[in-house]
Amino acid sequence: MNDIESQREDNIKRNQEQLRQLGIYLTPSAGSHHVAKKSPPKKRKLQHPLAPSRSSARIASNPMRQPYVSEDQDQDQNPSRSRQQRSRPIAKKMKAPSNKRELVATAPAKDIESLRTGWTAWEPTASPPSRDQESTFHFEDQPSFTPNKSPEEMLREGCFGGSYFRPLYSRRLGTTIIDDYRELPSSWYSGLEVSKFLTSPTYDAEINKYKVSSGQSIEEWEAAGWINHTYDVRGWFQWYCRFYMGRRCEDDERQISRWRKCVGDMGRWRRTLLKKYVSMGIKEVFDDGEDEEGRDVSPVMHQTCHHWAYEVRQADLERFWKVGK
Template identity: 50%
Template sequence: MDGYEARRLANIKRNAELVQDLGLEDSKPAQEAKAPTTSTTKRRKLDPAPPTRTSRRLASAPSRPATYNEDALQKALVEPTESGSRRSRSTKTKKGAAASSTKIKAEPSPPPPSTTATPHPDLDTIVAGWTSWTPTAPPPARDEVTGEYHFESHPDFRPNKSPASILREGAFGGTYWRPLYSKRLRITVAGDWRELPAEWLSGPEGNINVDRQLTSTEYDPSVNKYGASCGQSIEEWEAAGWIAHEYDVRGWFQWYCRFWMGRRCEGEDERQISRWKKCVGETGRWRRILLKKYVQMGVRSVFDEGDEEEEERGRQEALDRFWAAGK
C-alpha cells in the first residue's frame, strides 16, 4: 500500500501549503473563544432530535405538520489546554437580519480540574492509532442509476453522499474540525482536518474556506445548504458515550472520512455502519420520519432545482414506495 501512503502524505503537504498561501490559519488559540454574555443562554439537551430539512418543495406544500503534519499534530494533541469550544442553541439575530445568517456563538467546554490536568494514561497509544493507519481498501464505486456508493468490503453500506459533498453542503455549520477539548482524554485536538484529501478541499466548485467551513468556532446556519441549524455537538456525543476515542475522537463523520479513504477497523466499522442503518437505512428512523412528513403534507416529488438527478432518483423511488405501501 506504499502508493496510498505516498498520496496521503502528499495531501497533507498540499493542504498545509494551501492554507499558508491563502492565510486561512486561525491565529487565535481555541481558549480565546468567548462564551455568550447573556444570562439566558441555554445548553443543548442530550435528547437527539430528528433532522429538519427545509426546501422549496416543503415550503410550498399545502400544509405543514423538524497541519496534519504528523509530528506537529502529535505535539498539538498531547498538550492539555484550559478549555475548548462548544456550540449552543442560543442565537442572537440583529433587527431585520435573516434567521439563516444568524451565528451561534461557541460556548467554551468546561475546563479540566486544573491547568496541569494529566492526559489520559493511554494517550500515546490512542494518538498513534489516529496518525499511523494505512489504507487497505480502494475507494467506493458509484451506482449511476441510484446515486449510491458501494464499498467492496461492506456491500450493505450504501450511502448516497460522499464526505466531500457533505462538507461542501455545510452539514456542521463549519465547526466540525474546530479545536476540540476532550473531557475523557483531557487534551485539545486540533489540526486533524489536514488529513483530508486535497481534492476534497478544492475543485471546480471552488476552494473550501477552512476558517469558515471547517474550523469555525461559531455554528453558522448560512453555511448549511438548507440554512438550518441541526444536530448535537461533539461534546454531547462524548458525554453520551457514542465516541470510541481509540478510533475517531470526533465521532461518526470522522470515521466515515477515514473509511472512505481506505481505513478498515474490525468491529468498529460494523458498529458505525449499524448506527447509520438505524438512522437512514431502509428502515431507519430518520428516513421514516421524513417520508411520513412528505406524505402528511401531500408532497409527491423530492426533486429540487440544482440537485443531482441520480441522487434524487433514489429518494424519489423511496417516496413512491412509501406512498404506495407506507414503508
Template identity: 55%
Template sequence: MAESKDFGVRRLENIKRNGALLESLGVNEQAKAIHDSRPIEPAKKKRKIEKTKLNLPPSRASARIASASSRPIYDEDVLTHAIVTTKQTKSTSSKKGTSASKTKLEETRDIRPEIPTKDLGELQASWTSWTPTAPPPTRDEEGVFHFPSHPDFTPNKSPEEVLREGCFGGSYFRPLYSKKLSITISNDWEELPPSWTTNLNVPTYLTSPSYEPEMNKFHVTCGQSIEEWEAAGWINHDFDVRGWFQWYCRFFMGRRCADDERQVGRWRKCVGRTGRWRRMLLKKYVSAGVREVVDDGAEDGQEEVSPVMHQTCHHWAFMVTQEVLDEYWRTGK
C-alpha cells in the same frame, strides 16, 4: 515540548504516507471522477439542482435562523433533540417516574468504556498511523455507494459532497478540546485527500470557531455538540475523536477498524432503508402531499419539508432522492 514536536513530525509523515497509498488505491482519482462527472440537469419546477458550495456566501437570509438559538450545537448522533423532544413529550407515560422519552434515550445509548484503552502517545499516533486496506467504493446509477466489505452500508453522499454542500455549521474540524483526553485536537482535516478540499474555503466550511447555520445545506441548526457526545460517553477515542463523520471519511478512504460494525449499525438505524430519520422524513413528504424532492427551499413558493430532518440526514451521508421518494409513495417503504 520535544515529544510534542516529534509527534507533529510523525503525524505529517503518516499523512504523507497515507496520501501516497490513497493515490495508489485510486481513492483520489475516484474522488476527482465523482466531482467532475456529476451531471448538470436542467432546472425543473419544484425541483432544484444540488449545488456544490465553494467560497460563495449563502444566497438568502432565513427568518427561521433569525429566531433560532445562537447556541453552537452540532449534529453527531441519532438523538437530534431539535426533532424528538416535542414528539416524545406528547407520548410521556402516565406511570409515575417513567416516560417514553427516557425509554428511547436508554434504548439508543452506546454502552462503552468512557476512557481510551491506549496511553495518550499511542492513541495520538494511531489516529494517523493507519493504512488504507480496502478499495474505493463503487457508485451506481442512482448515486448510491457500495462497499464490498459492508454491503449493508449504502450512503448516497460522499464525505467530499457533505463538506462542500455545507454541514455541521462549518465547524466540524474546528480545534476541539477533549475533556476526556485533556488535549486540543486541531488540523486533523489535513489528512483528507487534497481533492476533497481544493478551492474550498476551509475557515468557513471546516474550521469555523462558531456554528453558522447558514453554512449548512439547509440553513438550519440541528443536533448536539461533539463535546456533549463525548461527555455522554458516545465517542470512541480509540479510533475517531470527532465521531461518526470522521469515521466515515476514514472508512471512505479505505481504513478498516474494529469500530466499523458499530458505526455502520448506527448509520442503518438513522438513515438506512428502515432508519428512523429516513422514515420520519419520507412520512412528512407523504403527509404534506409533496411528491417532488425538496432541496434547500431557496426557490420562491416551494414548500419546505422539515429542513432540520433534511440536514440531519445529510450529516449522515444520505439525501432523499426522487427515486427514493417515488418508491416510498408506491410502497410505503
C-alpha cells in the same frame, strides 16, 4: 263501629307500633298520613377535586397541556418560519446529554501520544466504493452500508455548521485536537474557505445546506458515550471519512449499525422525512435551496439526514408512496 272498621283500626295501630320500633314516626295531617323521612346526610366537600379518569379529545387538545417531545428527536419545531429567519448565523446551543446511550465506547487504556499516532498511522485496506445510477455508494465488504453522499459532497454543500474540525478539547482525554482535517485529501476542500466550512470556532447554521441548525455537538456525543477515542475522537463523520478512504477497524460495525438505525432503509430519520413528503402530498423531490417559493419539507430533518450522508432521492420517495417503506 262495625267489625271491618275495628279491624282496620287494629291494623293501623299495629303498623304504627312497628314503624315506631324502626324509628319512623308519622306526622298526622288533615285527611292523610305521611311518613316522616330522615333528612339526607350532608355531603362533604372535597378540598382537592380528583382528576377525571377519562378525558375527551377536546380536553386532550387543550393548549395548556405540555407536548411530549422525544429526548433524542431532532425536529423542526417551527416548519412555517421563513427562510430568512433560518438563514441567520447562530451559535450552537448546548443540550444536556441524554441518559439513554446507544453503545458506550470503552475508554482507551493508552497514553495520549500513542493514541494520536494510531489516529493517523492506518493504511487503506479496502477498495474505493462504487456508485450506482441513483448515486448510492456500495462498499464491497459492507453491503448494508449504502450512503448516497460522499464526505467531500457533505463538506462542500455545508454540514455541521462549518465547525466539525474546529479545535476540540476532549474532556475524556484531557487534550486538544487541532488541524486533523489535514489528513483528508486536499481535493475535498480545495477552493473552500477552511476557516468557514471546516474549522469555524462557532456553529453557523448559514453554512449548512438547508440553512438550519441540526444535531448535537461533539462534546455532547463524548458525554453520551458515543465516541470511541481509540479510533475517531470526533465521532461519526470522521469515521466515515476514514472508512470512505479505505480504513477498516473494529469500530466499523458499531458505526454502520448507528447509520442503519438513522438513515438506512428502515432508519427512523429517513422514514420520518419521507412521511413528511407524503403527509404534504408531495410526490417529487426538489432541492429546498434552489426553489425559494417552494414548500419546505422539514429543513431540519433534511439537514439531519445530510449529516448522516443521506439525501432523499426520487426513487426512495416513489417507493415510499407505493409501499410505505
